[in-house]
Amino acid sequence: MLDQLKDQPADKILSLMAAFRADPRDGKIDLGVGVYKDPEGRTPVMRAVREAEKRIWEQETTKTYTALAGDPAFSDAMVALVLGDAVPRSRVAAVATPGGTGAVRQGFELIRMMNPDAVVWVPEPTWPNHLSILKHLGMTVKGYRYFDEDTLGVDAEGMLADLAGAKAGDAVLLHGCCHNPSGSDPEAGTWEKVAGLLRERGALPFVDLAYQGFGDGLEADARATRALAAGGECLIAASCSKNFGIYRERTGVLMAVSGDDAVATLAQANLAYLNRQNFSFPPDHGARVVTTVLGDAGLRADWEAELEEIRAGMIGLRQQLAAELRRLTNSDRFDFMLSHKGMFSRLGASPEQVEWMRAEHGIYMVGDSRINVAGLNARTVPVLAKAMVEVGL
Ligand code: PLP
Ligand code: TYF
Secondary structure, rough: HHHOOOOOOHHHHHHHHHHHHHHOOOOEEOOOOOOOOOOOOOOOOOOOHHHHHHHHHHOOOOOOOOOOOHHHHHHHHHHHHOOOOOHHHHHEEEEOHHHHHHHHHHHHHHHHHHHHOOOEEEOOOOOHHHHHHEEEEEEOEEEEEEEEOOOOOOOOOHHHHHHHOOOOOEEEEEEEOOOEEEOOOHHHHHHHHHHHHHHOHHHHHHHEEEEOOOOOOOOHHHHHHHHHOOOOEEEEEEEEEOOOOOOHHHOOOOOOOOOHHHHHHHHHHHHHHHHHHHHOOOOOOOHHHHHHHHHOOHHHHHHHHHHHHHHHHHHHHHHHHHHHHHHHOOOOOOEEEHHOOOEEEEEOOOOHHHHHHHHHHHHEOOOOEEEEHHHHOOHHHHEEEEEEEEHOO
């Protein structure tokens, strides 16, 4: 029977990771997968995370099951981190999930349970896994204009025009901050218009928040999500992989913000039901680390400080790259990189240009010309800048 299976397409980002590893060249530069790296190319365990793990190891007395929704203290801590006081806690249902991906997957499943005919609107472009999960679930997808290939910024007009076609019972996927793959986020005024439009149309916003703290800071990066949540019903998939650096622990949360407490209770039961159908109890270790860090003033301050160092480091690299490109080209046409947020920027190179930079210079970026800025350092910024100019960007 197993021979009846069809070949499945590989994940292009993960294939790129393997190709980079297999490249024997000394000077190769990895700007592929979205993992933070320090200037030495390491993805460190954050200080507060290590300390929290030590405390957990010393103090944990049991590893018995938690609850289908995970530890309620984790949900409380994450709802506070993401939503602040934008909505009363009693109107937010939340469950722990295996990573942000688990939350995204179950958010889509919840949409399908609410309305099997829902159209899920996604930005063009979006994270490839959004599309592959939606396809796997057999859901209907429509793209909305998002990234303008000419300005390398958000096409706000196109976005609003396309989303005006969303109907009651549809869901609209939005990247809460640090859009993957473009690095381009809507301005505050555009977010307000999007929130108003979706409310008016009766479409459900579904925010994927995977990089809170990587763009403009923890509070600023949550602003759009909070505005959407304050406006009515919405779903939020939040990942702890990047901002806590706990990728392999698989830590995330799915939230459903309801209009009243009774609906929130119903949503909570449905989220727990979904956990039970898919894996029963969510992973606990990463969630416990996050709860420990967020619940201890000292650890939290240290975590926020380290996250801020990471964020500032990526902004510094953007500035160096833009400055180097100004110097080489005598123009400011690469300054778009300074307005991009978080780890990613889409450079606007063709697949052929991307391939040339890989073949000639050992520079690995995703085929759509997305770079992970954190893959650079002071030594490699000039190498990338030179290759970009040589290839004709
Ligand atoms: N959503 C987006 C847009 C992402 O870039 C990621 C990145 O990894 C995720 C969700 C999920 O991350 P994870 O499942 O590792 O928490
Ligand atoms: O976009 C990225 O690079 C990150 C990491 O299947 C990632 O979101 C990439 C592919 C994948 C899972 C995570």
